[in-house]
Amino acid sequence: MFSLVGAGLARAESDRPLVVGSEVGFPPYAEIDESGQPTGFAVELFAAVAKVMDISVTFRTGPWDSIWQGLKSGELDALPLAAHLDEREGQVEFTRPHTIGYDSFFVRKGRSPVPSIGQARALSIIVLRSDAAHHALVSRGFTHQLVFVDSLTDGFRLLASGQHDAVLGPRLQGDRLVEASGLSAIIEAGPPLKDYRREFCFAVRKGDTRLRDRLDQGLAIVMASGEYDRLYGKWLGIYETPTFPVKYVAWGTGVIAVLLALLGLWTRQLRRQVALRTAELARAVASTQAERQRLNDVLQALPVSVVLLSQDYRVVFANRFFEERYGKARNRRCYEYLFGRCAPCETCETYTVLKSGAPVDWEWTAPDGQDYQIHDFPFPDNEGASMIMEVGIDITEMNRAKQALREANASLEQRVAARTAELEAARREAEEARDLLRVTMDNAPALMSYIDADCRYRRVNGAYERWFGHGSEQVRGRHVREVLGDSAWRVIAPYAERALAGERVAFEISVPYAEGGMRWCHATYSPDLDAAGRVRGFVAHVLDVTERKQAEEGLREADRRKDEFLAMLAHELRNPLAPISNAVQIMRRLGTMDSKLQWTRDVIDRQVEHLTRLVDDLLDVSRISRGKIELKREPLELAEIVQRAVETSRPLIDARRHQFAIHLPPQPVHVEGDLVRLAQAVSNLLNNAAKYTDEGGQISLSLESSDSDVVIRVRDTGRGIDPVQASSLFDLFYQVDRTLDRAEGGLGIGLCLVKRLVAMHGGEIWVLSEGRGQGSEFGIRLPRLRGSRPFIVGSVHAGSGERQVSYPGPSSLEKSDYKSGT
Structure with missing residues (x-):
């Protein structure tokens, strides 16, 4: 069985109750009772809708202009009674109309009635400030002849005192206020105006479409449940025209009994009364039909399904929302056109309402795969026969969102578990790395330490104990000067200052340690920066290079002696080469015919020349090495x-x-x-x-x-x-x-x-x-x-x-x- 209801979307307002403004002095729609509490048709209707939709409300009373400005400024969340005018579009959000009202011009008795707005242009007219009548007159060019009041009661008193010409206001409220003020002998209402009518709605703050839609849904439920008719009869029915003129019938009967001779007069009078009654009934029928049409329009326009079922499973009424999805359903059995079955569904929960007489809420998936939440409740027809009213809301997208949320939560839980495992593995790895780093640092031959911005040791390795005899606990927290001595601190302090300024410093220097004496050290200071780029301290790595420096000095000394030896050797070798070369030249000048002597002379000459080049190269290398060239x-x-x-x-x-x-x-x-x-x-x-x-x-x-x-x-x-x-x-x-x-x-x-x-x-x-x-x-x-x-x-x-x-x-x-x- 198909049924739809909106229980899922109407969740309770958990943060705070809605602040609803209630007008003072607008009976029977909104007024204050003897205890000072707001009451009236619109107030009780809003409360009934809020109860159906599980909305907590609190009412705040005040003059119309005050509560209207409060709604526009956001101080109030809603109004139970506001006329829907073109001039107010864009200022607030309006629900669908819940009541229709007409205005009349109220004048002092003895003056001609004013049947239309066009005939009032020469009059001084009293209107309620910011009221629908105010906007209706201003939009038609009425400006200088308008007199503004904060309540209709004040307006009627001004009119009764002889000031101004007329009051423009709602007919029903005006009649009641005139009577309550004791001015009915002075003021009377003209005919209802056809120029415009008041479509009374609920109004909410601009942009709060969610609250507007919820109030529309609740209003539909209240109308369908019969609560609207009860409130209407309680507050507005007593002001409607009486259903039958009893006093005139009794008077006519007396006349007939006493004066039979006046039969003709009675007949004429009776015909007149019949005509009046017929006209009244016609107006009542027309009004009822109009109200029925307005109710039908509201039900047809609702964004939910509204279905009325008879006891034999036939659809008596289905609104547009339902029929657009599932076709024309009126007078068709629900199980036939929805499921193609010959008998009612065994699992249908809708008809349990007829057995229990209590509303039923449940969820249902339609043949097209759409998900609905159903609200079923008993509904009597005009003859008192039991029927079922079903109201529901499509929750397919909400269910999909819930499913997506569940899947996202499951995925998130998996990711959290995986991330937790990764973090645990990272923690173990970090602990292992920390232990490895500690072992590496403690066994490193170099001094390794972390020094903070105050030049105090925060961590040192085992080499400090080997160098200075101080353990890690003895060094931690002490200033570098205390550990290394004043002389050593004066030497390394400039480099520490550069490191604390953010510069990575590498240097070799001889440091006079207080304990350990003079040592050559190769040091690297690397600054440690926080997330903001500020220097928190620096890491110091210091290696003892004293032995290397001594070896380098020995090598430099050996190299110097080598250069001196080569220079001396070249000079010593060159000295005998000149005499030998001269002797060869003398032998060549003397001449000889002996071929062996000539060969010997040429060999000596070539080798002397070769030795000369070697010695010259050796001297040049020596000079370059010593910077003598x-x-x-x-x-x-x-x-x-x-x-x-x-x-x-x-x-x-x-x-x-x-x-x-x-x-x-x-x-x-x-x-x-x-x-x-x-x-x-x-x-x-x-x-x-x-x-x-x-x-x-x-x-x-x-x-x-x-x-x-x-x-x-x-x-x-x-x-x-x-x-x-x-x-x-x-x-x-x-x-x-x-x-x-x-x-x-x-x-x-x-x-x-x-x-x-x-x-x-x-x-x-x-x-x-x-x-x-x-x-x-x-x-x-x-x-x-x-x-x-x-x-x-x-x-x-x-x-x-x-x-x-x-x-x-x-x-x-x-x-x-x-x-x-x-």
Whole structure:
């Protein structure tokens, strides 16, 4: 069985009761009883609706203008009686009308009645401030002739005193107030106005549509239950026109009995009364039909289903909400058109209402899958037969929301459980990490500590006890000065201040500890910042490097003595070389025909020259190491450096019959440096290429330039270099072939000397080789001199883009290509 009710949406207001404004002096809709409590039709109707919807309310009385402003300002939550006017749209929220009223112009007796608003333009009219009559007149252009009062009673007293022409107000309330004020002999009401009518509604604060909808639902329930009719009869029925003119019938009967002769007059009078009664009944029927139509309109417009069922399961009435979903249902049995059954549903709870006579609340899922909450209650028809009124609300979306909430709660619980497990695992991991950190710190050889912003120890490792004899508990909380001593604190205090300023500090310094004496320490202070970026303290890591410092000092002393020894050795070796060279030259001048003596003289001459070069290189390395070499810097053209280097290395290149090529750029390129030293560096590279390339090999020297630097490349097709050895090739005394029977000899100082000379000129050197037997390439990069005056050696052929540089000897550089050998 289908039924719908809105118990689920009408929940109790748990925070506070609604504050409802009740007008004073507007009987029978709203007034104050003898005990000072609000009463009247609208007040009791609102209370009945609130009870049905389980809403707690409290009433606050006052003049109409006061409570109307209170509702608009938000001081009040609702009003039980407010006329729905176009002028009030947008100021508050109105429910559907619960009563219809008409206004009349009240005038002093003896004056002509005012049947319409248009005929009152010349009159001085009294109206209730902010009332519907006030808005109706203002909207029609009435302004200067209006007189405002705070209650209709005050208005009627002004009219009775002869002031002003009329009072415009509701007919029903006006009649009662005139009678209650004792002014019925002075004031009378004109005919009801057809210009407008009052549609009395409940009103709530602007935007509170939820409360408006709940009041609409409750009003529908109260109307359907019969409570509305009871309240209407109690307050408004007594003011309706009497149902039958009894006094006139009694008078007519007496006349007939006493004066039969006046039969004609009685007949005429009776016809008149019948006509009046017929007109009254017609008006009553029309009014009843209008009220029925208004009630039907309200039920049809409700956002809930309202269904009236007879005892034989037929639908007597179904509103629009129901029929839009399930089709026309009137006079059809509910189990037939809803379920296609031939008999009533066994599980239907609706018809238990007929047995128990009490309302039933339950939930039901319709054939279309929609969920409803049902409110069934007994309802008598016009003949007293029992029927069932069903009112319900679609709670499908609410159930879905509840299901989604349950699923979300279940998911949240799972996530909380998973997160709890993760946090527990993280806690155990943190404890393990903390224990591991403590063990690591306590067994570390370095001092490790945390020092707060006041320079007091908060945590130290076991090394403090090994260094100073103080345990962790003895050090914790004490100032650094107390633990290390004043002298040590004066040394490290500036670094601590920098760390507390947010800077990470690393330094090596000699510290005079109060306990432990002077020690060289390598220390790192790392600041600790809070979430706001403020320094809370710093972590100190201090390592004793005293032994390393002593070793470094010993190495420096040994290196100094080595340099002195090399210098002394070079000088001592050079002294006998000059006499030997002179003796060879004397022997060459004296001449001899003995071939053995000539061979011996040439061997001595070559070896003396070789020894001289070795000694010169050794002296240069010694001078560079001791900073004894001063460069004579001047603007130089690279071609001049190349010329000087080739002159030095040409004899060795020619002797080994190598093919030698030089490639120069078409325009002069300049650097700043010492001509002798740069030529020495390039010559050393050429000599190495000539020595370590088998006879008849190929050697090339090329120059490249860019905006910022120049590159000199020396390539050969010689023995090549193992890439593993390339990084050590420029070390002092390093030799690729360390066997005693090396064919080329050498002390391993040439490339070291080249590297140091190039570095003194702000350049760099490198070597490339694909391995043994693959040849090698040495490169020198030097800063290019910009904006200097060209220093040209040789000549440039105009328009050719090729350069010719002349060199003494059997070869020359033709078209950027110099070749030597066979």
